[in-house]
Amino acid sequence: MLRTNVCVVGAGPAGTVASLFLSKNKVPHILVDRAIFPREKVCGEFFDGRLQHVLNKIHPDFMQRMQEKNIIQVIRRYAFINSNLKQIVIDTPLNMTARISANRYDFDNYLLTEALKSEYVQYFDNTNISEGAVTEKGVSLSNSTKSFEIEAQAAILATGSNSPLSQKLVPQNRAKGHFLLAARGYYRNIAKPENQNRTQVYIFRQPFPYFLCLVHLPNNLATAEVCILKTVAAKHRASPESLLLNVIREHPEIKKIFANATLKGKIKGTSLSNTSGKHPISADRVLLAGSCGSNVNPLTGWGVGHAVFEAMCAVNQYTTSVKKNDFSAKAFQEYDKKIHRALGNERLFGRWADWAVMYGFTPLDFLIGFIASTPWLSRKASAFINGI
Ligand SMILES: Cc1cc2nc3c(=O)[nH]c(=O)nc-3n(C[C@H](O)[C@H](O)[C@H](O)COP(=O)(O)OP(=O)(O)OC[C@H]3O[C@@H](n4cnc5c(N)ncnc54)[C@H](O)[C@@H]3O)c2cc1C
Structure with missing residues (x-):
């Protein structure tokens, strides 16, 4: 002992x-x-x-x-992007952590x-x-x-x-209990918007609701992660792993980002609690x-x-x-x-x-689009998320 x-x-x-x-x-x-x-x-x-x-x-x-x-x-910069590719860009000011x-x-x-x-x-x-x-x-x-x-x-x-x-x-x-399923892959050489290490969260509604996060890591690596509601995955017999591969292969914008990218290792899955x-x-x-x-x-x-x-x-x-x-x-x-x-x-x-994520994917999608097309609201949203 x-x-x-x-x-x-x-x-x-x-x-x-x-x-x-x-x-x-x-x-x-x-x-x-x-x-x-x-x-x-x-x-x-x-x-x-x-x-x-x-x-x-x-x-x-x-x-x-x-x-x-x-x-x-x-x-210092990240963006929420809706299914019409409208985006709210959040910049963390230099005087903030x-x-x-x-x-x-x-x-x-x-x-x-x-x-x-x-x-x-x-x-x-x-x-x-x-x-x-x-x-x-x-x-x-x-x-x-x-x-x-x-x-x-x-x-x-x-x-x-x-x-x-x-x-x-x-x-x-x-x-x-678990409510979200996720799959993550590491990629080398994914394209950087405006040549920046910008984190991007994409909300998709087709073929069913899910979201994709792209995060640039040190050493020219990036994490691509898909999350989907467990009930939606069950209903459509979808796996987050295949969703991730499909969106990279087929979505017109995402395809461009991954044009020169290579997958490092295997795609891994997990689940998340509320x-x-x-x-x-x-x-x-x-x-x-x-x-x-x-x-x-x-x-x-x-x-x-x-x-x-x-x-x-x-x-x-x-x-x-x-x-x-x-x-x-x-x-x-x-x-x-x-x-x-x-x-x-x-x-x-x-x-x-x-x-x-559970009940309001469509309103969330619209809300991001609405805020993104109103500069004043965009600035307010950015300030709120930064806590200022
Ligand atoms: C898909 C997904 C995406 C996420 N994205 C983000 C993100 O972008 N940003 C963010 O900040 N957070 C994110 N999180 C959350 C983040 O991963 C957790 O908040 C973080 O890992 C918590 O750290 P922890 O030390 O509490 O637990 P963990 O990192 O899980 O570490 C727990 C450790 O305990 C050990 N352990 C468990 N049980 C035992 C036992 N009985 N005996 C001995 N050892 C044990 C395990 O081996 C493990 O090493 C995400 C989580 C998931 C699942």
Whole structure:
């Protein structure tokens, strides 16, 4: 049996950032992941400015070093494009924190490598934590055979969406079920509009509603990702993988963008859960960080930014609880309140996006067209999305 102050389960962005903050606070801890890194993660790979804000709190040069190593790339322009190719262009002003793009394979691996430089962390990979129980003395976590057991003062679970472990330890955080299916391919040499690394979200209504995101990554790579409602895919017997290949091959505009492009590796699929409501994200001795506690709609791109922000706040909560020697659910409610206060509006917007994708594809399509053809509204929409 291993004993430690904090056990962080999951070494994605939320888990590694929690580990980095624990090390910064000189807290001995254990980090565990069931995968062996580097590992792939299907994602839109376009992150909001909160990420920059959080990583800079670990070290003021953190983001700069990632940029110098070509792990991340700053993106100041993105566009929502409707089925008639009318577009709302969002520019992030220079005085505002920009969005970031990165290949998750490199990004997650870089964060983990940085986290493991610390003397305060013990890391175990290839270890699936399936069992968990909270006692008066602490929280115990183990694999199914109990050949690997940890007892800790508190646990930060960062196990990603639809995690059985987080649902077991924080049952009030209800599972949301899958509602979107996605497929992602990496391409080299896709054409850049206006020669810029511009992220583009296309809404299509034919042959049925779905959307396509194109994100330029470092090293001349780009992510092309299609998302489709699970019910629509079932009704039309459509797979997001074939939709992605078809739109690249057949859509007159998209075809041009991919004229010289080559697919790198295989197209991979995944599914997504609905955006979380105001569900509890903590319980006795347990704090949830990242998408095991709360999901986001990929249309909004707030996933990784939210995950690392929650990880930072979870470590702050742990530090406060150490001072008061109180790791109860009641004490941890402060963490829930802080997250709901800081991210509540964005979550609400995410749920509207869920709604738009589920029931309002046609109105969304028209709305984008209407806003795009009214310059004043376009400027207002851009300001709203930038939060100014
Ligand atoms: C199709 C799609 C598109 C998306 N697009 C975007 C986007 O454009 N921008 C954005 O910001 N976000 C996007 N997201 C969301 C983003 O991927 C998540 O917000 C982000 O990955 C959350 O990070 P995390 O650390 O919480 O979880 P994850 O990155 O999922 O990491 C969880 C880790 O926990 C490990 N783990 C799980 N269970 C266990 C266990 N029992 N024991 C040990 N280890 C375990 C896993 O191996 C994994 O490494 C998208 C998601 C999807 C599915």
